[in-house]
Amino acid sequence: MELAAAKMIGAGLACFALAGAGIGIGLVFGSFLQGALRNPGAAAGQTANMFLGFALCEATGLFGLVVAFMILFM
Amino acid sequence: MAMNPMEQFEVRPLIDHPLFSIGGHPIYFTNQALFMCVVVAAISLFLTLAMSRGRLVPSRGQSLAEASYDFVANMINSTMGHDGLAFFPFIFTIFMFVLFCNFFGLIPYTFTVTSQIAVTFALASVVILTMVITGFMKHGLRFLTLFVPKAPWYLLVLLVPIEVISFLTRPVSLSVRLFANMLAGHTLLAVFAGFVILLGAAGGILSVLSIAPLLLIVAIFALEMLVAFLQAYVFAILTCIYLNEALHLHDQH
Numbered sequence: 001m002e003l004a005a006a007k008m009i010g011a012g013l014a015c016f017a018l019a020g021a022g023i024g025i026g027l028v029f030g031s032f033l034q035g036a037l038r039n040p041g042a043a044a045g046q047t048a049n050m051f052l053g054f055a056l057c058e059a060t061g062l063f064g065l066v067v068a069f070m071i072l073f074m
Numbered sequence: 075m076a077m078n079p080m081e082q083f084e085v086r087p088l089i090d091h092p093l094f095s096i097g098g099h100p101i102y103f104t105n106q107a108l109f110m111c112v113v114v115a116a117i118s119l120f121l122t123l124a125m126s127r128g129r130l131v132p133s134r135g136q137s138l139a140e141a142s143y144d145f146v147a148n149m150i151n152s153t154m155g156h157d158g159l160a161f162f163p164f165i166f167t168i169f170m171f172v173l174f175c176n177f178f179g180l181i182p183y184t185f186t187v188t189s190q191i192a193v194t195f196a197l198a199s200v201v202i203l204t205m206v207i208t209g210f211m212k213h214g215l216r217f218l219t220l221f222v223p224k225a226p227w228y229l230l231v232l233l234v235p236i237e238v239i240s241f242l243t244r245p246v247s248l249s250v251r252l253f254a255n256m257l258a259g260h261t262l263l264a265v266f267a268g269f270v271i272l273l274g275a276a277g278g279i280l281s282v283l284s285i286a287p288l289l290l291i292v293a294i295f296a297l298e299m300l301v302a303f304l305q306a307y308v309f310a311i312l313t314c315i316y317l318n319e320a321l322h323l324h325d326q327h
Contacts, residue, residue, distance in 0.1 A: 048307075055255075055301075055308040059247075062254035069257075073080070 011071045017064020024057035079264035083189050083257065106193070109185045113174045121170075142170065146310065153314040154321060161317055164204065168197065169310040172252065176302035179256065180295070188305075189256040191249060198249035201313045209320035220323055248312060255305050259298045266291045 032050045036043035085104050092100030124135035132140060146166045150158045172188060179186025187193050209217035221237040222230060266287045273284035 051304055052308060052311065055251075055304045058301075059251040059255065062258050063250060065258050066250060066254045 007071055011068040014064050014068035014071060017067070018061045021057055021061025021064075024060065025054060028053040028057055079261045079268065082260060082264060083186070085190065105185045106187055106190060109175075109178065109187050110193075113171065113178055113187065116178070117170050117174050142166075149307075149311055150314055153311065154318040158314065158318065158321065161314075165310055165313055165317075168201070168313060169306055172197070172309050173303065173306035176256065176306055177299075179260065180298060180302060186256050186260055188252055189260060191253045194249040194253040195245065197252075197309075198245040201248065201316065202245045205316045205320040208317065212321060213323065217320070217323070220319060224324070244316065248309065252305050252309055255301055259294075259301055262294055263291060263298070266294065 028050060032043075032046070035046070085106050087102035087104050088108060089103045092102050094101055120135070121139055124133075124139035127133075127136075129136065143166070146169055147159070147162065150162060150165060154161070175187040175193075178184055179189065206217075209220065221234050221241065223233055223237065225233055269287040270284050270291070273280050273287065275281075
């Protein structure tokens with residue numbers, strides 16, 4: 001029973017990865033908007049890079065989710 | 075009425091008898107294999123049918139096929155330069171396969187092939203093996219200078235192990251990124267669908283409240299469409315970036 005409880009706590013702790021992903025995604029879009037409002041002409045060419053950054057950031061949070069699933073189900 | 079949100083990722087054989095066995099390990103025809111066949115058939119049908127009557131003024135299907143061709147060609151040109159176009163068939167195949175797998179998985183009652191780590195890791199290892207083989211074929215042993223950045227020697231003591239480790243984690247991060255995105259998205263949809271059913275069955279005022287998670291599912295589904303495309307794009311562009319390193323080592327194209 002203690003092992004099951006420890007697994008639950010561990011899986012919960014693994015979700016702290018989401019904090020980093022949240023900060024990262026906020027920085028990606030915030031910085032993009034800052035740059036885009038200063039130089040709107042160059043903004044359109046950089047949306048692909050922005051989405052690339054967003055996807056890479058989001059993935060790091062999901063790595064935490066994978067760790068949580070591994071703790072729970074393996 | 076508790077449902078397991080992970081149930082949708084279960085791989086089960088569709089035919090009870092194994093097709094054949096490799097080294098005593100039986101190989102079944104599973105729902106995953108079925109959906110991979112469906113995806114490959116759908117891509118082939120779409121591309122051949124759309125381009126069969128090549129018209130100067132394209133129809134809707136033809137312009138979609140041409141747009142996907144243009145998209146990948148531009149991606150290769152901007153990351154690898156002109157000599158990267160030799161890899162166009164490889165990258166186009168990977169991009170279309172991942173894209174169609176992701177989008178087919180969004181249809182209800184289908185199986186998401188890319189939510190299996192076995193599939194994504196196989197794709198990622200093919201990419202990394204291609205990169206290593208191209209690198210050694212083009213540069214010989216000079217390919218190993220990929221691990222030695224331009225830096226003074228006392229920094230290299232630190233940097234070379236870091237470069238080697240970052241190279242070794244590439245197939246893992248490439249495959250886990252795609253797999254985790256698909257897994258997380260579909261689990262989230264299933265969890266919220268469970269909320270709708272639980273609230274709806276509760277009766278009274280709670281049944282009315284079940285509209286809230288339902289609306290949220292619609293919003294998450296829209297986000298999942300974006301993620302499905304984005305992950306295919308990210309997988310393809312990272313393949314381009316890795317192959318560019320193998321082709322040009324440290325110099326830009």
